[in-house]
Amino acid sequence: MAGKIPRSFIDDLLARTDIIDLIDNKIGLKKTGKDYQACCPFHNEKSPSFTVSQDKQFYHCFGCGAHGNAISFIMEYEKxxxxxxxxxxxxxxxxxxxxxxxxxxxxxxxxxxxxxxSDYDLMLQASNFYQHQLKHHQNSADVISYLKGRGLSGQTVKKYMIGYAPTEWDGLCKQLARTKDQKQQLTDLKLASEKTPGRQFDFFRDRLMFPIRDKRGRVIAFGGRVLQGDNGPKYLNSPETRIFHKGFELYGLYEAKQAFKKLTQIMVVEGYMDVVALSEQGIEYAVAALGTATTSEHMQTLFRATDKVICCYDGDRAGKDAAWRALENALPYLNNGKALLFVFLPDGEDPDSLVQKEGKALFEQRLEQASDFTKVLFERLSLELDITTDAGKAKLMSLALPMIEKVPSDFYQENLLEKLARLIGRTREQLNQKIKNPRQQQSLKSKFKMTPMRIAIGLLLQHPQLANSIPYAPELVELNLPGLALFKQLQALCLKHNQINTGQILELYRESSDFKALSMLAGWQHQIDEGQLEEYFKNTFKFIEDQCLNHRLETLLIKDKTQGLNKDERLEYSLLTQALKGS
Known part of the structure; x- marks a missing residue:
């Protein structure tokens, strides 16, 4: 895998990217006073509440709370x-x-x-070759007849760039590999194999070809399906390459995103043909894992693209096992507002066969009756347990609690604990004592209050030039006032980089535990007049400074009463007393 992207490059990228131009090109912005506005692209609204600041290089929606810098916008908007x-x-x-x-x-x-x-270009050339063969190879009539027999129209075949890998051993190699470097590249991208030196042959032969596209629409791999007989495995997938990692990609996701301005739901199925057949019937929000179980990375990608994921699997044991793996990997991404549902199909049916029998309306009725993940979770955990016994209840609790702890949503965690409590005859309060960091306890905490320290941090974050208006005194950090270390760290950063803006500061803290709080403070509306901003900031810092001095004075006073002070500490005590009297 490639190394990390240097921090200096990310800083430079943000400095060279104007967030106004970036967002204006995507959704259109209208200037209103100092800032720019638009209707929020992340939720439906009739009047604009989405604001973008050129000075801060930061966007914030007062409707849904979306906020961030240029990188955050591209991540959210383009998924x-x-x-x-x-x-x-x-x-x-x-x-x-x-x-x-x-x-x-x-x-x-x-x-x-x-x-x-060059790799992406070669993969596209390969895809074009396979599409050409579908129409012009001597077997094309049989392949097209097969596609029609599967109920696929030319429009759907074109949409998914479906092609045909010819029967010849080296059809693709002859077309695309004319030089030694081209031959090596074909081998590197697993489009060709070379079992003996200098003897190259096509990796895919006599198969229906499904190009796999990444989130940006680039062809990165292929899935090949046999047309008839026992000519190798039913599906043959591209091995991993330098541009393809199957645990991160989902077949059909790019096409689904192109079909909808906003994906309200995504259905996960098992095969390429399922995705294509569903699209043919007008169900254009299906995706499939690439010959592997649904991974944690898949789930993260899905919940970035939509709020509702429906896993649709066969009703047999293999389908139930696939559903369980998907559920386990989804738990850490079930934030508030995210939904995970499961549909199990009748025996002998898959989405491809069933949607052709029932049509879109009846198939989508099944989706409307999908089971919530909480039901699937407890059914699976209780499958081989007798929860009428104490031993069964204890076992269920030991299995369920570690999984519940992974769920980040306070609502879901509370709901799961309530269901578990009912099943094992305990109260939710008793279970709260068993679970680490229960979300419902966290949710009882007071809302984000603007303390003097948060005000100072928020003002400095939004107006980095304020760092010059107060003295830099790093020794204050030793007094352990909550938030002071972060404040002084921000001040040092702003003093070192006098042209830094809010968006750049936030990016430096993206992987930090302080990122969420800083993001909230970056979007805080302080309502302080610009002409009074510096004086307000100075007074706030003076208040914090006095807090530090009082804290130190109290520490010395306690020590004087219990242990006594040395000469230097008595002098410090005297100076602090005078300083606080004069403030």
């Missing part, structure tokens, strides 16, 4: 992961994304942006 968003912004500026060498990686070759572009 991309962090690295993909960086590459997207870099491509807009015609920049190559560098990678750091990590320990033990120094000898591993790094894949350059030029190499990646």
């Amino acid at each position: 991309l992961e962090f690295v993909d968003a960086i590459e997207e912004l870099a491509a807009n500026l015609h920049l190559e994304v560098p990678r750091e060498q990590t320990a033990g990686q120094s000898s591993a070759p790094q894949v350059s942006a030029e190499q990646k572009r």
Whole structure:
């Protein structure tokens, strides 16, 4: 795997990207005073509550609370992961994304942006070759007849770029590999095999070809299905390559995102043909894992793209096992507002066969009756237990609690604990004592209050130039006032980089435990007049400084009464007393 993207490159990328131009090109912005506005792209609204600040390089929606910098916007709007968003912004500026060498990686070759572009281009050429063969190969009539027999129209075949890998041993190789480097690239991308040196043959032969596209629509791999007989495995998938990692990709996700402005739900099925057959019937929100179980990374991708995921599997043991693996991997991503549902099909049926029998309306009725994940979870955990006995109840509790702890939603966690309590004859309060960090206890905490420290941090975050208006006194951190270390850290950062903006500061803290609080403070509306901002900030800092001095004074007073003070401490006590009297 490639090394990390250097922090300096990310900082430079944000400095060179104007968030106004970026968002204006996506949704259109209208200038209102100092800032820009639009209807929020992340929720439905009639009047604009989405604001973008050029000074802060930060966006905030007062309706749904969405906020962030240019990277955050691309991640949310395009439904991309962090690295993909960086590459997207870099491509807009015609920049190559560098990678750091990590320990033990120094000898591993790094894949350059030029190499990646060449790889994506070759995969597209291969896809075009297979599509051409579908129409012009001597077997094309039989292949097209097969597609029609499966109920697929030319429009759907074109949408999913379905093609045909010819029967010849080296049809693709002859077409695309004319030089030694091209032959090596075909082998590297697993489009060709070379069992003996210099003797190359096509990896896919006599198969219906399904191009697999990444989140940006680039062809990165293929799935090949046999047309008839026992000519190898039913499905043959591309092995992993430098541009394809099957545990991270979902077949049909790009097409689903293209079909809808906002994906309200996504259905996970098992096969390529299921996805295509459902699309043919007008159900265009199906995706499939690529010959592997639904992974944690898949679930993270799905819940970034939508709030509702429906897993649709066969009703046999294999289907139930696949559902269980999907549920386990989904638990850490079930935040408030996210829904995970399960549908199990009748014996002998799969989505492809069933949707052709029933049609769209009846099939979607099944989805409306899908089981919530909580039902599936407890049914599976109780499957081989006798929960009428104490032993069975104890076992169920031991199995369920670790899984409930993984759920980040306070609502879901409380609901799961209530159901578990009913099943084992306990109260939710008793279970609260068993679980680590129960969400319902956290939810009882007071709302995010604007204390003087948070006000100071928020103002500094939104107006980094304020760092110069107060003295820099890092020794205050030793007094252990909550939040003071973060405040002084921010001040040092702003003093060192006098042109830094809110969006850049937030990016530096993306992986920090302080990121969520800082994001909230970045969107805080302080209602302080610009002309009074500096004075207000100074007074707030003076209040904090007095708090620190009082805290130190109390510490010295206690020590004087219990242990006594030395000469230096008595002098410090005297100076502190005078300073606080004069303040």
